[in-house]
Amino acid sequence: MKIQPTFALIGAGIMSATLGVLIKKLMPEARITIFERLNRVAAESSDAWNNAGTGHSAFCELNYTPQRSNGSVDISKALKIASEFETSKQLWAYLVEEGDIVGQYPFINDIPHMSLVWGQDNVDFLCERHTAMIPHALFEDMQYTEDPDIIKSWIPLMMDGRQDKEPIAATRMEIGTDVNFGALTREMVAHLELLDGVDILLGHEVQDLRKDKGGYWEIEVRNLEEDLDVTLNVQYVFIGAGGGTLTLLDKADIPEARGYGGFPVSGQFLRCTNPSVILQHEAKVYGKASVGSPPMSVPHLDTRILDGERSLLFGPYAGFSTKFLKNGSYFDLPLSIEMHNVWPMLSAGMHNIALTKYLIKQVIQSPEDRFEYLKNYVPTAHAEDWELTTAGQRVQIIKKDSEEGGVLKFGTEVVCAADRSLSALLGASPGASTSVSIMLDVLMKMLPEYMTSDSWQKKLRRIIPTYSKSLISETELARQTRERTTKILKLE
Ligand SMILES: Cc1cc2nc3c(=O)[nH]c(=O)nc-3n(C[C@H](O)[C@H](O)[C@H](O)COP(=O)(O)OP(=O)(O)OC[C@H]3O[C@@H](n4cnc5c(N)ncnc54)[C@H](O)[C@@H]3O)c2cc1C
Numbered sequence: 001m002k003i004q005p006t007f008a009l010i011g012a013g014i015m016s017a018t019l020g021v022l023i024k025k026l027m028p029e030a031r032i033t034i035f036e037r038l039n040r041v042a043a044e045s046s047d048a049w050n051n052a053g054t055g056h057s058a059f060c061e062l063n064y065t066p067q068r069s070n071g072s073v074d075i076s077k078a079l080k081i082a083s084e085f086e087t088s089k090q091l092w093a094y095l096v097e098e099g100d101i102v103g104q105y106p107f108i109n110d111i112p113h114m115s116l117v118w119g120q121d122n123v124d125f126l127c128e129r130h131t132a133m134i135p136h137a138l139f140e141d142m143q144y145t146e147d148p149d150i151i152k153s154w155i156p157l158m159m160d161g162r163q164d165k166e167p168i169a170a171t172r173m174e175i176g177t178d179v180n181f182g183a184l185t186r187e188m189v190a191h192l193e194l195l196d197g198v199d200i201l202l203g204h205e206v207q208d209l210r211k212d213k214g215g216y217w218e219i220e221v222r223n224l225e226e227d228l229d230v231t232l233n234v235q236y237v238f239i240g241a242g243g244g245t246l247t248l249l250d251k252a253d254i255p256e257a258r259g260y261g262g263f264p265v266s267g268q269f270l271r272c273t274n275p276s277v278i279l280q281h282e283a284k285v286y287g288k289a290s291v292g293s294p295p296m297s298v299p300h301l302d303t304r305i306l307d308g309e310r311s312l313l314f315g316p317y318a319g320f321s322t323k324f325l326k327n328g329s330y331f332d333l334p335l336s337i338e339m340h341n342v343w344p345m346l347s348a349g350m351h352n353i354a355l356t357k358y359l360i361k362q363v364i365q366s367p368e369d370r371f372e373y374l375k376n377y378v379p380t381a382h383a384e385d386w387e388l389t390t391a392g393q394r395v396q397i398i399k400k401d402s403e404e405g406g407v408l409k410f411g412t413e414v415v416c417a418a419d420r421s422l423s424a425l426l427g428a429s430p431g432a433s434t435s436v437s438i439m440l441d442v443l444m445k446m447l448p449e450y451m452t453s454d455s456w457q458k459k460l461r462r463i464i465p466t467y468s469k470s471l472i473s474e475t476e477l478a479r480q481t482r483e484r485t486t487k488i489l490k491l492e
Contacts, residue, residue, distance in 0.1 A: 007020075010219075010244075011036060011245075012202070022439055024197075033232060045431070052313070067125055075136075082139065087466070089485040090466065091463060100188075100191045103184075108178070110491045112175075116285050117288055118168045118169075119167070138478055139173070143171065146167060203225045204221050204222070205221065205224055207222050217236075217252075219237070245424050262336055263333075269314060270371075314377060315391075317373075319390070324393060352408050370388070397410075397426045416445040
């Protein structure tokens, strides 16, 4: 009799949903249990209103293309993210083609992405960035202009009432997208629920996990509604608990997790409540972040299309809370401090004074300060048309470092146990947009023999035709892939 591999996926966000779908496509006999402490799938960072929904495709987010000291622009990170977003689109297109995800409204919509800068130094930077990017197929459609009239025809709301005579420049990618990651996650989980061997347990909080004598993971779970404790023994565990991952990783007590800590940063947006203003804007427009601010704080004015409805958001403004999850506890941060991470956390704090100052300034902002900042982007804005909303909680990674003691990292990182039986995802953006590549990495770390076998390689290429190929160096392949997914996902 064939042994059924058993998996526990902790958290029902985009990451666990993606991993669950990949596992069932590659290994239909696998048994999967997804545990989610809330009563709804994707109610933390993956919910549409808790993130910015950008296909973080690195087209126009300026934080992914830092300027070198000689003035040239490093686009390597943007290339990586853009190609990973194309990988995500391939899985989503496959699921659409197979009829596995069929929502009432599209979870992905066309919306041009733009960068907008002013001041000669910033204009020079954007021009240099454009020159570096357009030779690559992934960015070859990027338009650049310094002509205010052309910019006005693209984004009238941001140009009306602009008085300053400074030079201005913009880039534009027509094929940008807005993604409702919450809807996508719920559709993937609904599909999983229909499959044999999958249990989705909402309202179930994982409280502890340890290795049993047989080498399986014993997971202690509390059924929150019925106030009951349940245990489950499985071969493989993925901790996709978003901000809650660090706490659970600590409980798993694997040596590979020593030295990790977390620093929570919350996000707030101004949401436009005036339908006539919302209709005047149709783009996701990224500006330049202020000096000292963390990379994910690049200001953007975003058209969002969620469940068939259009809206307009500006932000993010950073906030500070000691919670690791939006629905978490104020004790999350203090309780995460242990002997193994106290020095990395203190060192990271000492090396990031600019960030600390930035956060303090953000937290003490008044509504008037926030509105003044918005007016840099929407000069004709009226305060009564905008309300403040709180987005999700990001827990940035703090990691032990031999030279500095501890470093603060802004990306994501997969931590895997030496025996490959457990992995966990720490960190935040770019997250949801690159979730498919991240979960393929998780599978490669946990199940390398399967992943490199002929049968899985064949399956993987059916699901993601460019699997193991480079969309960065293979120009024609990049064009064909984008054309194919654009058609299937009904983008223009
Ligand atoms: C303000 C903001 C803007 C962002 N913008 C973008 C963007 O534009 N593009 C992009 O790609 N990414 C963006 N991100 C990042 C993106 O939202 C995340 O990378 C992604 O949603 C993470 O998914 P996840 O499944 O790991 O976590 P989550 O969606 O947070 O899901 C984790 C789940 O685990 C559950 N959980 C926690 N602890 C337990 C436990 N003990 N037991 C059971 N369940 C548990 C939680 O309730 C939650 O439902 C943004 C994030 C924020 C906060």
